[in-house]
Amino acid sequence: MADHDAVHGTAAASADDFGRRLAVFAADLKALRIERGNLPLREIARRAPRHRPLSAAAVSEALNGKRLPRLDFLMALVRTLLAHDHEGRPYPHGRDDPGLEVWRTRWRDLELLRTARPPAARRPATPKPDPGPPVPAPCVAATSPAPPRLLFGEQSCGARFLAFSPDGELLATVNDDLLVRLWHAATGEPAAVPLTGHTDGVRCVAFSPDGRLLATAGRDRTVRLWDPRTGSPVGEPFAENGTTLWALAFSPDGNLLATGGHDRTVRLWDRVTGKPVDAPLRGHTGGVEAVAFSPNGRLLASAGADATVRLWRADDGKPEGEPLIGHTSEIRSLAFSPDSLLLASGGWDGMVRLWDPCAGEPVGGPLTGHRNAVRGLSFAPDGRLLVSVSMDRTVRFWDPVSHGPLGPPFTRHACSFRAVGFSPDGRFVAAGGDDKPVGLWATADLAEIPVRGS
Template sequence: MSFHIQRLDTFGGHRDSVFTLISSAQPDHFFSAGADGQVADWDMARPDLGSLVAQIPASVYALARDPGSGLLWVGQNYEGLQFIDPEARTVAGSLKLTTTAIFDIQLYRQTAFVALADGVVVVLDVPTRAVRKYVKASDKSARCVAINPVEREVAVGYSDHRIRLFDMNTLELKQTLEGATNSVFALTYSPDFRHMLAGGRDAHLRSWDVEANYRPDADIVAHMYTINHMAYSPDGQWLATVSMDKTVKIWDADSLRLRKVVDRARYGGHSTSVNKVLWLSNTQFATASDDRTVAVWAIDGF
């Protein structure tokens, strides 16, 4: 089965690196944020007309959207969390959570997990924004969080090269996974939650069999440099990885066989590090880069 990838649009307007992307409640919209502190709302139909939702006075590495309230949770570098109403474009609140960088925010039902540069994962109650617990398992940065509702586990990747698994209810440490030789920047579970995948500074794509007590089942030299992020397509057919080596790679989700390398020479890809990937549908995805742009891509020709 062959397919083609084409670049549909380029979304420009950020004045510095774009670090993060999240989906919107509005169809065909998504949000971006980065080093310029701008949180932007983009309409797929009008790539030239991005709108500013908020101007944060620091770099933004992490965004999340609470489907219940509709608020955006914005991780302000060295300032904690700010809560933005994207419709009214107003600040609905803030939380002075930390004086260190926030690298990831993951919401699951009524609980938020916030990964900090000092190694702490802050667990918050979403409706009240009250802190439930500070989880400190490393002195190195907590870089990424993935949630497995089937096993009731929370996986956290750290800059000490390890992945730690916590019980979602008690937040007790259940298991520590070795294998990475440098910082773990990206974690995700497969759509059926039978596998957990990780990537990071050592450029390897690794997979663990969750049902076999996280037995390692794949270790692929996937990129030339750091894997910054990865995500499955909504239908679970594809896995996209993005890297500091300026490429986006599309893998068959089941076999982890490489299917396409999206680079600058062949596809007009990004000119610098690709930091984030967001699937917009089964056949379209967006990528954010240090080159200050967001690109939207289409897969066709099945």
């Protein structure tokens, strides 16, 4: 390959340096394409993995260095090019093949350099408004809201999962690549250089209740702990017995971590020792894609590809009642209300459902309106508002008591949303997805009339 130099992202890194290294990177991709038979773009697209389609146009952009592709796109492209030997015979490469690691490393170094370019090298971000005094309760417009003020710049580059720190000062985002990013929530500016250590895509992130730890997990099958104030790793990674991790949550007391993943189990970990607590929780018949503890610490909810929600006693891991059935396809998101009396679930069927976790029963009918998978849910800190985001590119607000929508949905930059969260004080809503910048909006900017009871 033409360039194996490590790239260290610093505030002094120039746009010219990034452009030069991106061009070298693209040239090496072209060389790999030629080496593997110089396949036509349409043939590359045809051979792409079913789980990660590659369009001919996007492959052309990557090969010509138009922009740095997402990590999952790059790895699918490289694996496709390597999938046959020089004579065209199948030669599959697994995700852990050592030959792929150099591409992951080079992507990480380029991404660090890209995000470390000085402000003059980036498109100017929207001016950051003064957030003003706290508002007593989240509000939403009864009619179509004006476009909210976007507080984050382009360097945020999307989010598949996000989490606010308990004090509301930081926002952590991960985007299924190798980096964990921290932002100042009030300004949208980076709070630190991206955290590195994972060797494959990071899928989920969570702050401990006291804010002293940040936990991350993903495709490299490990849970890692960080000090969010310094960006330093804390202890050794937790091994997850060879399964990709899709979901992560801290217990309210901060002593336990729950994970869910491809192996259809939920695991509980002692956050201090990094050791599993008892045996895995079994019952799901498909991968576990969402986990959530009730705020009162009594229950743990899990859901995933089998379209069911399961409840477990958090103290001993025993099942609590029968599975909650109602969704018609896999469930991607869960959220408890602050009083623990409601559980919301969002699925690939485009529906949001509310459950009584104590009775194990649905509460009313489904909340309908989304036209694609619901990927993120969050209750406002006072419990009077539920927000959902979807791959239909909309953000919707709901009254969890009347089950009605609060105002019409809004959208931004044709972004397929995958993550959403209220700040701890309820003043902001953050949403992200795809490769678009993370949006952080003041809830007051969405308001014309207050929600029920304010």
